[in-house]
Amino acid sequence: MGIAVSPSIHSAAASFISKRGQILINNKWQDAASGKTFQTFNPATGEVLATLAEGDKEDINRAVAAARKAFDTGAWRKMTASERGRIIWKFADLLEQHTEEFATLEALDNGKPISVARVADVPLAVDLLRYMAGWTTKIEGNTIPISVPYAPGAKFLAYTQKEPVGVVGQIIPWNFPLLMAAWKLGPALAAGCCIVLKPAEQTPLSALRLGELAIEAGLPEGVLNIVTGFGETAGAPLAAHPDVDKVAFTGSTEVGKLILQAAAGNLKKVTLELGGKSPNVVYADSDLGKAIPGAASAIFFNQGQCCCAGSRLFVEKSVFDKVVDGVAEHASKIKVGPGLDPDTQMGPLVSDEQFSRVCSYLESGRTEGAKAVVGGKRKGDKGYFVEPTVLVNTKPNMKVVQEEIFGPVVTAIPFDDPSDLISQANDTMYGLAAGIWTKDISKAHRTADQLKAGTVWINCYNIFDAAMPFGGYKQSGWGREMGHDAVDLYTEKKAVCTML
Numbered sequence: 001m002g003i004a005v006s007p008s009i010h011s012a013a014a015s016f017i018s019k020r021g022q023i024l025i026n027n028k029w030q031d032a033a034s035g036k037t038f039q040t041f042n043p044a045t046g047e048v049l050a051t052l053a054e055g056d057k058e059d060i061n062r063a064v065a066a067a068r069k070a071f072d073t074g075a076w077r078k079m080t081a082s083e084r085g086r087i088i089w090k091f092a093d094l095l096e097q098h099t100e101e102f103a104t105l106e107a108l109d110n111g112k113p114i115s116v117a118r119v120a121d122v123p124l125a126v127d128l129l130r131y132m133a134g135w136t137t138k139i140e141g142n143t144i145p146i147s148v149p150y151a152p153g154a155k156f157l158a159y160t161q162k163e164p165v166g167v168v169g170q171i172i173p174w175n176f177p178l179l180m181a182a183w184k185l186g187p188a189l190a191a192g193c194c195i196v197l198k199p200a201e202q203t204p205l206s207a208l209r210l211g212e213l214a215i216e217a218g219l220p221e222g223v224l225n226i227v228t229g230f231g232e233t234a235g236a237p238l239a240a241h242p243d244v245d246k247v248a249f250t251g252s253t254e255v256g257k258l259i260l261q262a263a264a265g266n267l268k269k270v271t272l273e274l275g276g277k278s279p280n281v282v283y284a285d286s287d288l289g290k291a292i293p294g295a296a297s298a299i300f301f302n303q304g305q306c307c308c309a310g311s312r313l314f315v316e317k318s319v320f321d322k323v324v325d326g327v328a329e330h331a332s333k334i335k336v337g338p339g340l341d342p343d344t345q346m347g348p349l350v351s352d353e354q355f356s357r358v359c360s361y362l363e364s365g366r367t368e369g370a371k372a373v374v375g376g377k378r379k380g381d382k383g384y385f386v387e388p389t390v391l392v393n394t395k396p397n398m399k400v401v402q403e404e405i406f407g408p409v410v411t412a413i414p415f416d417d418p419s420d421l422i423s424q425a426n427d428t429m430y431g432l433a434a435g436i437w438t439k440d441i442s443k444a445h446r447t448a449d450q451l452k453a454g455t456v457w458i459n460c461y462n463i464f465d466a467a468m469p470f471g472g473y474k475q476s477g478w479g480r481e482m483g484h485d486a487v488d489l490y491t492e493k494k495a496v497c498t499m500l
């Protein structure tokens with residue numbers, strides 16, 4: 001039951017939260033097979049926000065069976081690509097029509113500023129669905145001129161076709177609950193797959209509301225099933241399920257490795273979008289009027305809970321103090337508050353667990369000798385707020401430099417030798433993203449070429465688009481989200497060869 005929701009909030013969001021969240025299987029909402037429930041919390045207050053069905057292995061089994069039936073014999077596979085595209089487009093329209101409701105759900109459940117959810121999370125999710133709706137009619141194969149040396153004189157027609165990979169399990173995190181759902185659902189639906197989605201236990205609300213809209217948009221039964229619950233009891237059986245053809249995961253690198261092991265049972269396909277410790281490089285010849293606010297927003301956006309956060313800020317020595325002071329000044333001016341407050345620029349961290357994790361990194365930085373130029377501790381005494389923090393005096397082997405903090409904490413590191421910069425910037429197990437700030441275009445592209453990262457932003461940061469692939473090198477993951485690469489990763493390619 002919904003609790004602690006002020007009457008002034010968007011009424012549709014309030015009434016949605018006040019219902020008990022259920023599991024979606026075969027377009028029917030239902031309690032968990034076990035009857036168990038769990039609660040989510042408002043990160044701005046720590047108070048209970050909503051009660052939800054706690055799905056486990058049995059619910060996953062039922063959801064996978066529904067998806068399997070829909071894939072093997074249901075209406076979805078019989079539809080034309082154009083019909084499938086129109087349903088996804090309608091899904092996007094419905095989401096757009098409910099922008100304010102979704103922005104409210106995200107602000108309450110995740111804690112993020114409603115002003116940001118309104119202009120970023122929801123519109124990006126809408127745009128992603130529209131982009132993917134367009135792909136349904138463009139998933140093409142090739143004709144191939146084959147030569148076959150042992151069949152002299154024979155003629156063949158050889159072609160490929162791309163088919164949906166089948167039943168897919170999708171496990172998503174809590175940092176962009178709606179957007180991560182859209183990134184996963186869009187390409188899978190475009191390819192014609194059937195889905196079991198497991199939202200993060202901290203932030204399941206927007207995914208459930210999305211489930212309602214998917215039915216309204218006309219998705220046939222069994223195409224999208226949503227099981228709420230915990231990682232170990234709902235996520236793990238989904239990743240291990242023998243009747244799931246692919247699992248797509250976004251979250252920690254640690255759990256990514258568990259997913260991979262679980263997938264080994266039936267060798268299901270795997271895509272992973274994992275952690276990061278992204279370098280953001282400011283050269284002395286950059287436009288500091290842009291680089292300084294850019295570096296601040298690279299780390300502080302979404303409370304630092306971004307897999308691609310610019311968390312290691314490398315600054316050329318001659319401008320180091322100026323850039324650090326500038327970023328610290330930005331940090332000190334950020335208005336930290338509850339996500340629903342229209343003036344809030346930074347909300348609380350998502351959960352008690354994440355709050356403790358980030359605070360323990362701040363403690364570790366202090367003990368190992370790093371210095372906080374600004375921030376460095378909890379903000380207030382209620383909710384999961386942490387001060388935007390800039391750390392200096394770090395050493396390359398410190399935990400705060402090596403590990404993903406996933407909070408509003410940046411380590412600023414001076415450099416003077418460009419080749420030393422590249423080896424330091426690449427000295428991480430991750431390879432998700434990187435930023436470069438300079439007016440010298442040759443230097444910018446030379447640096448971009450040398451950085452081991454799936455995305456490199458030059459004179460900008462955190463620019464996302466449905467058409468631009470996003471994903472990691474090294475331990476930041478396998479495969480790509482968005483763009484046509486994402487659609488490809490939900491298909492199998494069949495070669496057909498005919499002797500004429």
Ligand code: NAI
Nearest residue numbers: 172173199200230231235236251252255274275307404406
């Ligand atoms: P997590 O990786 O445990 O959770 C992400 C999702 O995986 C959730 O839906 C969770 O229920 C599920 N999950 C957890 N254990 C599972 C298992 N054994 N099998 C299948 N599914 C499982 O991430 P967590 O604990 O919330 O955050 C820990 C750290 O992970 C963060 O501090 C951050 O460093 C990183 N992270 C990275 C994200 C990214 O966008 N790449 C997003 C969230 C967290």
Ligand code: MG
Nearest residue numbers: 231251252255
């Ligand atoms: Mg975890």
